[in-house]
């Protein structure tokens with residue numbers, strides 16, 4: 001959504017912060033998954049979030065969304081401290097965020113169109129006709145065949161489920177979108193399409209995108225900045241050049257491994 | 268970012284033209300106000316020849332707002348009004364382009380007569396029941412063929428699997444089957460004595476308990492319990508394997524799912540159910556004995572004597588003979604439903620429910636056939 005004026009939480013360099021996490025600690029039982037993590041996401045950027053499997057990328061995402069309890073630390077979304085926000089504030093903030101879960105999380109007993117309309121029905125009063133038109137528009141935006149509208153999630157392929165999940169995440173025209181491994185499980189062409197789609201949406205809708213990913217292609221294609229997670233902390237964050245220069249072993253292995261080599265020529 | 272002002276517009280008119288100065292937030296958050304705003308613009312503009320939509324003062328725009336503005340413009344054009352957008356910021360321009368108005372064909376809502384739908388549904392369910400029975404018989408054939416195969420080549424027989432399933436299905440059901448039948452025995456005895464007392468025939472309650480429990484209740488209750496407890500488990504196990512392509516993995520490795528997964532389970536059911544029925548019979552008779560003693564004043568020795576004269580070997584056998592057939596029906600239905608699971612988890616849930624309902628139904632139908640059969644041969 002484009003704002004003529006939005007002055008909240010200026011970050012470094014005068015850019016607005018969409019998310020700011022400080023000293024975050026999250027754990028299960030006596031293992032700490034996130035240990036004193038700091039992270040900034042600026043408005044209007046695509047942040048790629050990388051890290052090995054099981055390092056806590058999903059846990060961090062879920063904690064920011066309020067789905068997981070934190071032990072300590074501070075999370076601000078759109079400049080508002082989530083601990084201090086009232087229930088009404090929470091609801092208001094949540095309406096400005098869209099989430100695409102790793103497995104899509106489409107409601108299996110609803111058609112794709114009904115899935116997209118769930119948040120609309122819950123939060124808005126729209127005429128049925130307009131709600132239908134908006135749902136179809138969202139389908140068109142994410143590049144899904146309109147025939148898919150009346151299908152159940154079980155009747156969709158993996159790539160279609162990802163697109164439908166994105167359409168649902170965009171239902172309320174959020175300003176901030178969380179994507180958990182959006183291109184995993186897609187074929188390279190499908191993944192490239194998806195990257196392009198996210199880039200287009202980000203440009204046209206002015207989205208802020210928080211994208212958990214393993215996909216080097218996505219990172220090089222659409223991310224403005226990248227943050228790397230290891231040992232429960234963000235060990236490097238910045239434009240890709242910053243991460244390429246990092247000497248942390250994992251980051252180095254990730255950006256200089258065999259799979260990353262083909263990107264070196266591009267740089 | 269609060270939502271201070273919804274979508275608003277000011278119109279200024281000059282002879283045959285009208286200028287709308289749109290202001291405020293044309294976003295989906297405005298909900299119904301957004302549609303109302305667009306409708307009002309259309310209503311006012313459709314009366315003139317030329318309309319200008321000035322977006323210079325729009326504070327925020329999203330796909331929903333862009334869609335409605337573009338839709339209004341196009342509908343005005345269709346109504347013969349020359350409509351134009353002015354002072355469109357570049358980012359709004361992209362948005363208006365991406366979310367441009369287009370006609371989505373209305374979903375074809377084919378409506379049929381309710382009575383016709385109802386009749387068609389009944390017809391369909393009868394046909395599908397017939398198909399189920401046919402499929403069940405052919406599946407039974409497959410199981411029997413598989414079983415004979417293992418008799419010819421005993422090495423292929425999966426003894427460990429069989430023992431495991433006998434433990435799961437048979438041994439672990441003993442407490443609940445025993446308890447339920449004990450309670451039912453108590454209830455039948457109490458009611459029998461209470462009702463027959465009025466005729467001074469309370470000792471006949473023992474006949475009642477003996478015949479009812481041994482011929483019908485023991486095997487019926489056990490079968491129903493096992494259909495609910497183990498039939499559902501079989502469907503869920505096989506169904507989740509089907510869902511995750513494990514069955515296909517077995518097939519491509521040259522193993523036969525019926526032989527590996529289904530024969531051991533069905534065999535375990537066929538072996539367990541008669542044994543459980545025996546336990547059920549004993550538990551129910553024991554419950555009856557206790558109640559007859561405590562409530563009806565019939566001491567255990569008298570109870571046993573009466574029982575001996577009331578029942579014969581055949582009374583007991585009628586119940587036990589039915590058990591393996593019940594087991595077969597439960598096993599076949601449970602396995603078939605498991606194999607019918609497709610893709611989704613919710614299909615698994617539906618199949619488990621269907622498995623239990625169909626098995627219980629078939630168990631009772633089969634019991635009816637047996638009642639007729641045994642009456643026919645006077646056994």
Ligand SMILES: Nc1ncnc2c1ncn2[C@@H]1O[C@H](COP(=O)(O)OP(=O)(O)O)[C@@H](O)[C@H]1O
Pocket residue numbers: 028033051052053054055056057058059060
């Ligand atoms: N609900 C939970 N209970 C216990 N441990 C969990 C839970 N959720 C995640 N974890 C652990 O947290 C770690 C991070 O998981 P996750 O964030 O899903 O990894 P990834 O970075 O691959 O998304 C893993 O070691 C996982 O075992």
Ligand SMILES: [Mg+2]
Pocket residue numbers: 057058102180
């Ligand atoms: Mg994850």
